[in-house]
Amino acid sequence: MSTIESPGVTVSRTGEQGAFGGELLTVNFGPHHPSTHGVLRLIVDLDGEQIKRVQPVIGYLHTGIEKQMEALRWQQGVVVTDRHDYLSPPINNLAYALAVEKLMGVEVPPRARALRVIMSELTRLSSHLVWLGTSGIELGAMSMLMYCFREREQIMDLNEEISGFRMHTSYIRPGGVFADSTPRFLEMLDKFVREMPGHVDEYEDLLTMNPIWRARTIGIGRLPAEDAKVLGATGPMLRGSGVEWDLRKSMPYSGYEDYDFEVAVSNDCDCYGRYLVRIKEMREAVKILRQALDRLPDGPVNIDDRKMLPPPREELETSMEAVIHHFKLFTEGYTVPAGDAYVAVESGRGENGCYIVSDGTHKPRRVKFRSASFVNLQALERMALNHMVADMIAIIGTADTVLGDVDR
Amino acid sequence: MIPDALVLEKGITARDQWVTVPAERIREVLSALKTDGYRLLVFLTCVDHLIDSSREFPARFEIVYQLRDLEKPADIRVRAFVGGESPRIDSVHDLFPTANWDERETYDMFGIVFSGHPGLTRILMPDDWVGHPLRRDFPVGGEVVEFSEEHQTWQTAPDEA
Numbered sequence: 001m002s003t004i005e006s007p008g009v010t011v012s013r014t015g016e017q018g019a020f021g022g023e024l025l026t027v028n029f030g031p032h033h034p035s036t037h038g039v040l041r042l043i044v045d046l047d048g049e050q051i052k053r054v055q056p057v058i059g060y061l062h063t064g065i066e067k068q069m070e071a072l073r074w075q076q077g078v079v080v081t082d083r084h085d086y087l088s089p090p091i092n093n094l095a096y097a098l099a100v101e102k103l104m105g106v107e108v109p110p111r112a113r114a115l116r117v118i119m120s121e122l123t124r125l126s127s128h129l130v131w132l133g134t135s136g137i138e139l140g141a142m143s144m145l146m147y148c149f150r151e152r153e154q155i156m157d158l159n160e161e162i163s164g165f166r167m168h169t170s171y172i173r174p175g176g177v178f179a180d181s182t183p184r185f186l187e188m189l190d191k192f193v194r195e196m197p198g199h200v201d202e203y204e205d206l207l208t209m210n211p212i213w214r215a216r217t218i219g220i221g222r223l224p225a226e227d228a229k230v231l232g233a234t235g236p237m238l239r240g241s242g243v244e245w246d247l248r249k250s251m252p253y254s255g256y257e258d259y260d261f262e263v264a265v266s267n268d269c270d271c272y273g274r275y276l277v278r279i280k281e282m283r284e285a286v287k288i289l290r291q292a293l294d295r296l297p298d299g300p301v302n303i304d305d306r307k308m309l310p311p312p313r314e315e316l317e318t319s320m321e322a323v324i325h326h327f328k329l330f331t332e333g334y335t336v337p338a339g340d341a342y343v344a345v346e347s348g349r350g351e352n353g354c355y356i357v358s359d360g361t362h363k364p365r366r367v368k369f370r371s372a373s374f375v376n377l378q379a380l381e382r383m384a385l386n387h388m389v390a391d392m393i394a395i396i397g398t399a400d401t402v403l404g405d406v407d408r
Numbered sequence: 409m410i411p412d413a414l415v416l417e418k419g420i421t422a423r424d425q426w427v428t429v430p431a432e433r434i435r436e437v438l439s440a441l442k443t444d445g446y447r448l449l450v451f452l453t454c455v456d457h458l459i460d461s462s463r464e465f466p467a468r469f470e471i472v473y474q475l476r477d478l479e480k481p482a483d484i485r486v487r488a489f490v491g492g493e494s495p496r497i498d499s500v501h502d503l504f505p506t507a508n509w510d511e512r513e514t515y516d517m518f519g520i521v522f523s524g525h526p527g528l529t530r531i532l533m534p535d536d537w538v539g540h541p542l543r544r545d546f547p548v549g550g551e552v553v554e555f556s557e558e559h560q561t562w563q564t565a566p567d568e569a
Contacts, residue, residue: 059532066517067541071548102422229478232448232506243478250481338462341422342474342485344450355474357455359462366542370451370474375506407532 018047029392031060037134037396038403040377049388054381061407069367073333074100074174075308077364081354082168084369085405087127090119091347093172095354096367098253098343100174103336103358106305110297112176113255118189118292119162119171120254120345121285125196126155127348128278128285132203135275135397139216141207151199154192161185175309176302189293196286204279217271221383221395224269231379234372235350236281237399240274242267247346254345259288271398278400281348308334333362342370349373349400369408373401410440424485431471431488435498438473438486442503446475446484449504452511454518458544467491469520473500490520499525517542 016024024045031041039060045053065084069077081096082089094116101108108116129148136144156166162185163169163178171178207213223233228241238245246263248256264280266273302309310329311322338360344353350372357366376399383395410427414437417428429437455470467489476483490497499522501508511522512531519540522528530537539546 059530059534062532064541067546067548070544105422229447230505232450232504245478250478339421340424340455340472340485342424342450342483351450353450353474355451355453355472359460361462365457365460366453366455368451368453374509378506378509 018050018052020048022048024052027389031057037401038406040396040401040403040406042380042392044389044392046389051384051387051389051392054384054392056377056380058377058403058406061403063404063408065408066367066369069364071363073362074336074364075329075333077367078170078173079168081369082170083404084408085347085349085352085371085373085402086167087130087402088123088347088349088352089168089170090116090123090172091345091352092354092369093170094120094254095343095345095352095369096356097172097174098345099341099354099356100336102343103339103341103356104174104308105337106175106303106308108176108303109300110255111180111299112301114292114296115162115177115181115301116172116254117256117259118181118289118296119169119177121288121292122155122158124285124348125282126152128282129155131278131348131397131400135394135400136207136213138393138397140212141210144203144206147199147202147206151196154188158185158188158192161188175305176300180301181296186293186296189289193286193289193293197283200279200282200286207275208279214272216391216394217275217398218268219270219272220387220391221271221398222269223379223383227382228269228379231382232375233350233379234375235346235348236264236274236277237350237376237379239263239265240277240398241269242273247344247351251344253343259291261288271394274398274400278348335360335362336364344370347372349402349405350376352405369405371405371408373403373405374408377401377406409444410437424483426485426487428487428489431490431497434471434473434486434488435500435503438475438500438503441475441484441486445477445479446482448476448478449500449506449510450474450476450483452500452507452514454514454520454542456518456542456544465489467495469495469518471497471514471520494521495519496521496523498523499528501525516540519543 018024024047027044027046029042029044031039041057043055044051065080068080078093081092085092129152133145133148159169160166162181163171223241225241225243228238244263244265249263261284264277266276306325310326315322336358338358340357342355344351352372353370355368356364359365384392414429414433415427451474453472457465457468468491471488473486499511511525514520515528516530516533
């Protein structure tokens, strides 16, 4: 193997013969290429323009999130969960909160469950909007990003209204949610839900029948259903291959069984199929939001357990007990019974799970995030094989991996 | 079904079904479960039970396999314990292709060697990193910041890792 030795240039010749008489060439792709949605490095073996091998190199965004969780108390860990899949913080919060609640054996009140569903679906929308905008740009539909970010901005405003933060909301926490929804939030949400279906129509007008978009995505990155299952793909990657598997339907959590929605499936098994699945999911998310908004139950948004959640501010002035609880909670936290639990939730990318192990102290022994991106990325080679280099952009784009989630 | 001889312990914790099996027979167990329909390996990871007084553990490292049957749907968690100076267990990458990266990650983070893995290298940490960060005795804090003025010494091995 000979390598062209000069800093920055990473092309090497493998010496293997390609199908057209030429030699296979190894080319480095990334790690900071704009189309890799983060910092993903690929080592690609090419026969002319055709991809013969893909070796993803990951870890550039590794921040040791699982190690950090071990050093934080149970209630502090929520802040960290926001940050691994940075396009869907509330869904990550939900996975962690449900896992802790499962191990402690507590159930949150109905209003908290409904608010969690609302936040999850808003997040799914905003995550799909980022995906649609950036994939559009990569494949030449420059205006998509502006349309998509216009609506995403409204979701950010909704996040800000309910939690005070635009991106890393930490809104869903073990025992309930951070705060009740404000009347203004519900008004804003109502307006958003009324307008959003029209906006999804706009995106479809721009892309679904667009000849360039279709030429770049139809038949590209094929992933047959059987391969998708064997490779462990989840989310739109699996549903885009014709497998009807959605955790919200198959293994419902947080009250999803009470909502009426369809699982988006496409039998195309290619990039276009995955695009159709995500568009359909956006419509279904709006449907769920409408139902959640219409049936939002009254009542508390947190469990009534002073050992787990702080007392209301006004009680601190009159009750000594409240002061003690407050002090205990913020100095040592609460303990979780020894054992382990796994909870999986459906994020915009697939199965985002949280596996927690407790040794009965006030800090986790181990927190493992099962990230959809990490597993879905393994299917990249299968999808990219024998395609042109330029198609790889479409394939990485529609796989919708978030590198923060891959590397954690 | 898993042959009874291979089941060391089983139970249900927090509504999750689990079974403990001998580490050296892990491939047998997982292929039996795969035949039963548990065809998706949701995740594979390790838990370090160093100085954990909450329960009794046969060895320091617990390897956890979460399997799922998409048809039922049902989950099962398989545990296997390994210990010693150089903990090792058989790779299952050929039974479940998703295990490939999970095993690399577990090797990277815990130093568990998966025999028969086609390319067991570090996946998240830099190739020349010393130690296995998710072990409980890997120190948190106090490390020299990478890419800073002190970066010459950033690879200093942690004392206990």
